[in-house]
């Protein structure tokens with residue numbers, strides 16, 4: 367973990383902690399960054415490097431309407447501008463609601479496929495440093511991906527992260543549960559029953575004990591805890607593609623969930639979609655099918671090895687997945703010139719059929 371504060375960087379250690387206390391540090395390169403004073407300064411700093419982006423805030427888009435080749439956006443009836451292309455950079459119920467009436471079936475249905483896990487987050491403040499892991503190679507670590515413990519998947523020393531120069535004071539740790547544990551103990555996140563909160567807290571502290579390889583009940587009690595259910599947390603069905611673009615609707619999706627669940631994933635996804643849209647407009651929009659769903663198809667190919675390609679009129683191709691893709695067929699129809707398709711997917715076993 368690398369901190370950037372007043373121009374200086376300090377390195378901490380993160381690694382993998384296996385149940386029983388075996389800690390293996392991860393390589394220090396590439397550097398890992400944390401947000402100082404929250405994540406907002408990171409975005410502000412990127413924004414300050416360009417004058418081409420106009421951020422309007424606060425603004426909560428409630429309607430998207432296609433009109434004369436443009437997208438008209440509005441917020442509760444108040445016009446918010448007309449745009450050549452649309453980017454949906456968020457997910458969840460709000461995005462689904464917006465897309466439902468947008469006339470973008472491809473984008474809307476892909477978004478609806480997203481499944482997010484629930485993860486418990488426990489903040490615990492201890493008087494003393496946590497004991498060394500039983501089999502530590504290096505200690506103290508500042509963050510660890512925990513393996514083999516149901517109730518804990520990640521632990522990070524918040525006090526070290528945020529108050530690195532301060533050696534006195536409380537030792538505050540953040541613990542994340544696994545998605546399996548989150549699902550098994552799921553409750554309404556706005557109204558967590560006291561009994562559930564207590565049970566989850568105890569299970570997570572016990573998980574920390576197990577991860578560190580400590581004997582039962584030897585972990586000192588934290589003097590302060592705060593528990594929260596992160597309801598829409600990490601995606602369970604990450605497509606593993608940078609972005610999705612519908613050239614006919616001139617609309618795309620980007621966001622962390624397409625590649626993973628981190629700021630890095632969000633940035634890579636956003637850049638990919640921006641480049642894709644720029645290429646599309648530079649091409650004059652004359653061959654929209656060449657820009658269609660390519661990343662989506664790549665994603666499909668990961669799951670469906672054999673795809674039937676049906677040649678349709680004038681060398682265009684249509685892809686049809688015979689088996690269980692029938693339901694999604696409308697989504698995944700791809701119409702691009704045959705040579706272009708073969709260049710893109712040289713490894714693909716396809717059969718070509720002339721459409722009668």
Ligand SMILES: Cc1cc2nc3c(=O)[nH]c(=O)nc-3n(C[C@H](O)[C@H](O)[C@H](O)COP(=O)(O)OP(=O)(O)OC[C@H]3O[C@@H](n4cnc5c(N)ncnc54)[C@H](O)[C@@H]3O)c2cc1C
Pocket residue numbers: 425426427428455456457460461620621622623627628629630632
């Ligand atoms: C508690 C917590 C801690 C995290 N810690 C880390 C970390 O340490 N490191 C890391 O890499 N990642 C971390 N993450 C994950 C990281 O925050 C996300 O991966 C990242 O923010 C995703 O970026 P995004 O642009 O895809 O989506 P978001 O950041 O969710 O951005 C979507 C934006 O769309 C806006 N929006 C939604 N609907 C509308 C609408 N109708 N009109 C206008 N705007 C709208 C939202 O207000 C939001 O600003 C953390 C997440 C959480 C919740």
